[in-house]
Amino acid sequence: MKRIRHLEIHLVHGCNLCCESCSHYSNQGHKGILSLAEAEFSMKLWNQRLNPHTFSLLGGEPSIHPDLPGFVALARRHWPTAHLRLVTNGFFLHRHPTLPTVLQRDPNACIYLSIHHDAPQYKEKLQPILALLRSWISDYGIRVETYLSFKNWTRGYQGSGSGMEPYNDGLPRQSWERCHAKYCPQLFEGKIWKCAPLAYLKLQDAKYRLSGSWKPYLQYQPLASDCSDEQLVDFFHREEELSCGMCPANPVKFKLPLPLNSLNPGIIKIS
Numbered sequence: 047m048k049r050i051r052h053l054e055i056h057l058v059h060g061c062n063l064c065c066e067s068c069s070h071y072s073n074q075g076h077k078g079i080l081s082l083a084e085a086e087f088s089m090k091l092w093n094q095r096l097n098p099h100t101f102s103l104l105g106g107e108p109s110i111h112p113d114l115p116g117f118v119a120l121a122r123r124h125w126p127t128a129h130l131r132l133v134t135n136g137f138f139l140h141r142h143p144t145l146p147t148v149l150q151r152d153p154n155a156c157i158y159l160s161i162h163h164d165a166p167q168y169k170e171k172l173q174p175i176l177a178l179l180r181s182w183i184s185d186y187g188i189r190v191e192t193y194l195s196f197k198n199w200t201r202g203y204q205g206s207g208s209g210m211e212p213y214n215d216g217l218p219r220q221s222w223e224r225c226h227a228k229y230c231p232q233l234f235e236g237k238i239w240k241c242a243p244l245a246y247l248k249l250q251d252a253k254y255r256l257s258g259s260w261k262p263y264l265q266y267q268p269l270a271s272d273c274s275d276e277q278l279v280d281f282f283h284r285e286e287e288l289s290c291g292m293c294p295a296n297p298v299k300f301k302l303p304l305p306l307n308s309l310n311p312g313i314i315k316i317s
């Protein structure tokens with residue numbers, strides 16, 4: 047068993063919000079969800095080899111998934127001692143009335159509410175989410191952490207859609223050192239990927255037919271479950287790779303535009 051700090055799984059590719067330069071490309075109209083059977087298949091391939099301190103369920107927005115509570119239980123069965131984090135913007139938590147019961151039974155699991163703007167329109171939409179979470183905390187004793195993710199926001203790529211371009215600064219070591227995602231490997235399609243921007247790049251390419259500048263990055267090879275123990279250890283000890291050249295060597299903080307999508311403004315009603 048290789049002890050690692052973190053492993054993540056995408057339950058949903060799309061999102062109700064549209065944060066510019068989302069590192070999962072979930073702001074760019076992707077669709078599709080992972081079934082419980084697909085997730086179980088992937089988890090079974092690795093749960094006897096990897097022992098993550100933290101296992102995160104995320105997306106896209108995981109609360110869009112109709113089987114969300116089932117994923118918490120599934121992850122717990124496969125990694126009994128991991129700290130489970132459900133990373134969500136919270137907009138559809140009200141669709142999952144059984145979720146607090148599942149979390150109540152699991153003291154090492156928490157909802158990690160990620161907050162994406164401080165504009166009054168956003169704060170207004172956040173109020174019913176916070177009220178719901180407060181009621182779950184008081185009625186079920188569940189754990190909730192909040193994170194102001196819009197602070198320290200940087201771009202991981204330039205542009206979006208078919209106009210998206212990598213940075214190609216030629217300083218992959220520096221890009222890796224300054225990367226927020228460097229310890230966030232992804233479990234995707236039964237393989238382990240270094241980070242979300244590499245794992246889901248092929249979805250971007252399939253949807254937008256990216257320019258040739260992405261070709262070297264699209265050739266990235268994830269770790270397959272038939273790897274040797276040496277290959278597995280080597281994978282997790284690797285720091286910068288040539289692929290890190292797609293990310294900025296000098297990421298610049300910027301004010302995230304309000305991520306409420308005009309087509310899907312994340313309107314919620316919690317009664």
Ligand code: SF4
Nearest residue numbers: 061063065068072106
């Ligand atoms: S909330 Fe924003 S950062 Fe998170 S998955 Fe959705 S678009 Fe990406």
Ligand code: SF4
Nearest residue numbers: 221222225241290293
């Ligand atoms: S490719 Fe490297 S620098 Fe870019 S997100 Fe992944 S780990 Fe970070």
